[in-house]
Amino acid sequence: MRQLQLPAFEFTEKQKEFRRFVRSFLKEEKAKGTFETHADSWLSGYNAEFSKKLGQQGWIGITFPKKYGGQARSSIDRYIITEELLAIGAPVASHWFADRQTGPLLLKFGTDEQKDFFIPQIIKGECYFSIGLSEPNSGSDLASLKTSAKKVDGGWLVNGMKTWTSGAHHSHYMITLCRTAQLDPNKRHHGMSQLIVDLKSEGVSIRPIQYLKGEHHFNEVFLENVFVPDNRVVGKIGDGWSQGMTELAFERSGPERILSTFPLLETAINLLKEKRDHQGLMEASKLVSRMWYLRNMSAGIAALLEEKKDVNLAAALVKDLGTNFEQHVAEVIRLLLPTLPDKQSTDEYTRLLTESILHGPGFTLRGGTTEIMRGIVAKGVVYA
Numbered sequence: 399m400r401q402l403q404l405p406a407f408e409f410t411e412k413q414k415e416f417r418r419f420v421r422s423f424l425k426e427e428k429a430k431g432t433f434e435t436h437a438d439s440w441l442s443g444y445n446a447e448f449s450k451k452l453g454q455q456g457w458i459g460i461t462f463p464k465k466y467g468g469q470a471r472s473s474i475d476r477y478i479i480t481e482e483l484l485a486i487g488a489p490v491a492s493h494w495f496a497d498r499q500t501g502p503l504l505l506k507f508g509t510d511e512q513k514d515f516f517i518p519q520i521i522k523g524e525c526y527f528s529i530g531l532s533e534p535n536s537g538s539d540l541a542s543l544k545t546s547a548k549k550v551d552g553g554w555l556v557n558g559m560k561t562w563t564s565g566a567h568h569s570h571y572m573i574t575l576c577r578t579a580q581l582d583p584n585k586r587h588h589g590m591s592q593l594i595v596d597l598k599s600e601g602v603s604i605r606p607i608q609y610l611k612g613e614h615h616f617n618e619v620f621l622e623n624v625f626v627p628d629n630r631v632v633g634k635i636g637d638g639w640s641q642g643m644t645e646l647a648f649e650r651s652g653p654e655r656i657l658s659t660f661p662l663l664e665t666a667i668n669l670l671k672e673k674r675d676h677q678g679l680m681e682a683s684k685l686v687s688r689m690w691y692l693r694n695m696s697a698g699i700a701a702l703l704e705e706k707k708d709v710n711l712a713a714a715l716v717k718d719l720g721t722n723f724e725q726h727v728a729e730v731i732r733l734l735l736p737t738l739p740d741k742q743s744t745d746e747y748t749r750l751l752t753e754s755i756l757h758g759p760g761f762t763l764r765g766g767t768t769e770i771m772r773g774i775v776a777k778g779v780v781y782a
Contacts, residue, residue, distance in 0.1 A: 404698030435487035443489030453523030507633035590638035655720035
């Protein structure tokens, strides 16, 4: 049986200094009223101006090559920025997917034209992407997707439907996984390709799927004879599955799978300290210790990414453990500091608790369900 090992990682003094600089900047922006803290802000906190401000700091696409406007800095530096943004609950949803996975996808598989056109815009915080994967009636069986692309002169005609598409109503483009060859029951992962769909194209319809608290983040995206030119094919026709799996490793490996409810945990601990509730602090300390080992695992994945190593298996494990932890935080805290949920409350603790509870059901679904993650881990350690 294969051993799953993550490296122990220690931040250098230079990296700690960079963290202090990022933290100071964010505290100043919050004090100026640029944003307020929210739980799960990486998925539901849209603020185009704040994204541009981060772009001006050079903190979007920080690992991207300098020739496109990036800084070619380490995955560890990006990890530090990500942690600090999540810890303070900053609104980063607008640029999140473009920075986290679309940019790296295009840098790895895209054409020079695609890189020259999209990457500088992503780095500036001015170009947003959604990910067109999930479909109705497919559940977690992504290989059963029905969205198709038929070859025509100069491009492809795309027909189908995507669901749970995060931020499509804000995004400019959608990386769309579709069938470009007829399904072979014996080779279900073959014949799929990735196309860049302009969400302003004729034939694209976007309909909202509302959260329990009434927010609009998820969407259904309908594609009816949508024309996609040949220069918007990502990588090679037929390689969509393998490219998509590479992309999902970026999606599942970050601290956003651990820290979505961190603002609630921090606020609750401060309240328990004010109340001198020693028993409550003992219970909260169990959450902190659990978060600490998950954080060390996530940092270990960042170290592996820096070494250009495969993180698919480790990312699936941390994603599973992390998203269950995020849900558990809200369940424990609501019993330690009971309050009536109110999404409009001016009290920060009440609002953060409400957001954490109502967003919680999605934590273990998005990016791959718990069952799928455990299947990946089981196969990885047994059949490697």
